[in-house]
Amino acid sequence: MGKKIFSGVQPTGNLHLGNYLGAIKNFVKLNNEDQNECVFCVVDLHAITVAQNPKKLKDNIYETIATFIACGIDPKKSIIFNQSSVSAHSETAWILSCVARMGWLNRMTQFKEKAGKDKEKASIGLYSYPVLMAADILLYDTTHVPVGDDQKQHLELCRDIAQKFNNDFNADNFFKIPEPLIQKEFSRIMSLRDGTKKMSKSELSDLSRINLTDDKEQIINKIKKAKTDTLQLPSASADLEKRPEAKNLMGIYSSLMDVSLEDTINKFSGKNFSEFKENLSQVMVDKIYPISLEIKKLLREKKYLDKILLEGTQKADKIASEKVKKIQELVGF
Ligand code: AQP
Numbered sequence: 001m002g003k004k005i006f007s008g009v010q011p012t013g014n015l016h017l018g019n020y021l022g023a024i025k026n027f028v029k030l031n032n033e034d035q036n037e038c039v040f041c042v043v044d045l046h047a048i049t050v051a052q053n054p055k056k057l058k059d060n061i062y063e064t065i066a067t068f069i070a071c072g073i074d075p076k077k078s079i080i081f082n083q084s085s086v087s088a089h090s091e092t093a094w095i096l097s098c099v100a101r102m103g104w105l106n107r108m109t110q111f112k113e114k115a116g117k118d119k120e121k122a123s124i125g126l127y128s129y130p131v132l133m134a135a136d137i138l139l140y141d142t143t144h145v146p147v148g149d150d151q152k153q154h155l156e157l158c159r160d161i162a163q164k165f166n167n168d169f170n171a172d173n174f175f176k177i178p179e180p181l182i183q184k185e186f187s188r189i190m191s192l193r194d195g196t197k198k199m200s201k202s203e204l205s206d207l208s209r210i211n212l213t214d215d216k217e218q219i220i221n222k223i224k225k226a227k228t229d230t231l232q233l234p235s236a237s238a239d240l241e242k243r244p245e246a247k248n249l250m251g252i253y254s255s256l257m258d259v260s261l262e263d264t265i266n267k268f269s270g271k272n273f274s275e276f277k278e279n280l281s282q283v284m285v286d287k288i289y290p291i292s293l294e295i296k297k298l299l300r301e302k303k304y305l306d307k308i309l310l311e312g313t314q315k316a317d318k319i320a321s322e323k324v325k326k327i328q329e330l331v332g333f
Contacts, residue, residue: 002035004176006142008043008083008133010201011060012052015067016209017288018189018199021255022148026183028072030146038078039140039316040068045083045090045132049125050114050202063295065305067212070294081312083136088320092135093128095331099165100131104157110150134158139320142178149187150198155180169330186255192226195244213292216285223281228273235269237261246273249280256283 007027009019031038042064047057061082068080083089105111108130115122125132137145137158145155155178162175191197191208199209207225214222227245234240240247240261253276254264268276298305 002033002037003030003144004140004142005030005036005038005144005146005181006041006137006140006178007039007146008041008046008136009064009068010047011042011044011057011064011082012047012050012201013056013060013063014201014206014209015064015212016199016201017212017252018148018209019201020071020212020288020291021189021252022150022183022187023146024068024071024073025255026146026181027068030144030181031073031078038073039142039319040073040078040080041136041316042080042082043133043136046129049123049129062299062302062305063213065308066295066298067291069298069308070212070291075308075312079312079315080308081316082309085309085313086317086320088139088317088324089132089135091324092139092320092327093132095327096135096138096161096165097128097131099168100134100157100161104160105130108153108157110154130154130157131161134161137178138162138175139323140316141176141323143176144181145178146181148189149182152180152182171330174326174330185261186251189252189255190244190248192222192248194227195246195248210284210288211292212288213295214288215292216289219284219288220281223277223284226277228277233268233271233273233276234265237265240265249276253280253283256287 007023009015009023027038027040030036042061044057044061047060065080069075073080105127111122111127114126133154134157147155159177162177166172166174189199191199191203192210193205193208197203201209203209207222210219210222226249228249229243229246231243233246233250234243240250250264250268251261254261257264
């Protein structure tokens with residue numbers, strides 16, 4: 001039986017290699033399996049949990065859709081839309097925020113990381129965003145959610161919320177309990193400047209990430225400048241445990257080449273970083289640069305992107321508005 005897939009990406013600019021290898025590459029694979037029904041959402045409501053420039057946000061929505069398509073998602077085989085254009089997401093999020101418990105949200109580590117020391121100044125949206133994420137997923141009777149490793153905890157919360165709603169309203173099986181689809185290997189790509197921090201859009205240093213819009217020279221330069229250590233490349237994966245930068249770069253290479261970490265270790269064992277980096281740059285240029293070119297081409301075709309958005313929105317709205325009606329009935333509205 002086919003899977004019902006839902007996942008989202010925030011239109012916050014600088015979509016990077018981590019978003020690609022951790023999430024979007026998997027979206028493409030699932031989209032190519034004929035029996036699956038896929039919904040891919042540009043989660044603009046999530047984006048405004050931290051301040052956004054309104055003009056830039058609009059551009060970033062286009063860029064995210066262009067990225068989906070440039071990476072290989074077929075808009076004919078999946079629903080692509082932006083979250084704010086389907087009002088059921090916000091309506092459901094409110095109802096679910098009355099089901100979710102403060103204690104559950106207080107445990108979310110991403111809020112703690114993103115709010116930092118000054119929690120008092122973080123938006124309420126940043127705190128409650130996992131509830132909106134639960135609404136996104138549950139509205140489509142999703143069975144599987146492909147995400148990077150950093151979203152695992154939010155998915156567990158989504159499952160708790162679904163189960164509590166079903167119990168509270170005596171509605172067995174009303175919300176399907178979704179499974180996370182997190183890749184076993186390379187599910188968290190780290191910064192090129194610090195192998196202990198995840199590669200991230202909001203990191204100030206552009207050298208910390210490969211953007212999916214980078215050109216050849218930028219890719220080569222960033223790999224050249226990527227932090228390493230002074231040792232040679234190891235002969236066993238256990239030797240990578242205390243070498244976060246080496247582990248990350250070898251993981252990136254493996255993921256781009258679709259081979260295991262063991263294979264990469266065998267290939268480069270005893271070699272120095274300069275030789276490895278040359279190989280890594282080459283494979284990165286081969287795999288990422290065509291995506292970058294395609295994104296730029298699609299961004300010149302706004303009418304085409306608008307058409308995809310409009311069609312996707314209509315399909316998503318049909319599914320979500322039927323589900324929200326049933327939710328409201330169960331609640332007693
Ligand atoms: N470094 C990463 N490694 C693997 N997967 C990642 N994802 C993000 N970063 C990595 C996955 O990409 C999908 C979309 O992420 P998002 O756009 O919703 O936002 P995010 O995870 O908050 O991205 P950033 O780059 O980390 O943004 P900032 O800088 O704002 O914190 C998700 O499936 C995510 O797991």
